[in-house]
């Protein structure tokens with residue numbers, strides 16, 4: 001099963017609310033669903049969507065668009081590790097993410113921290 005279970009998504013939504021998360025990153029998104037609709041809209045692309053698979057992104061995009069959420073997204077089509085390195089090259093990003101959801105190839109998780 002690819003998509004996060006509804007009860008796990010609800011837990012994430014609760015955590016996001018509790019910490020008042022603004023800037024988030026999801027690594028391994030597939031078609032996009034869990035964090036996306038939960039972030040507050042301040043007009044910025046505060047949600048970094050990292051996935052290897054552009055087809056999955058494009059499959060989910062009509063739903064994202066319908067929800068008027070496309071401006072919230074910073075889509076990065078890349079393997080997770082190089083995406084994180086790239087983000088860290090921009091010093092403004094360091095320590096700036098409020099919440100990260102890692103949901104990709106399980107063997108690499110240690111390298112993402």
Ligand SMILES: C[S@@+](CC[C@H](N)C(=O)[O-])C[C@H]1O[C@@H](n2cnc3c(N)ncnc32)[C@H](O)[C@@H]1O
Nearest residue numbers: 003004028029030051052053079080103104105
């Ligand atoms: C389980 S799905 C993500 C589901 C999503 N988080 C959700 O809640 O609906 C895993 C995704 O990770 C992506 N993926 C796997 N290995 C990756 C890697 N090394 N870098 C980036 N994305 C990767 C796959 O393309 C796939 O879309």
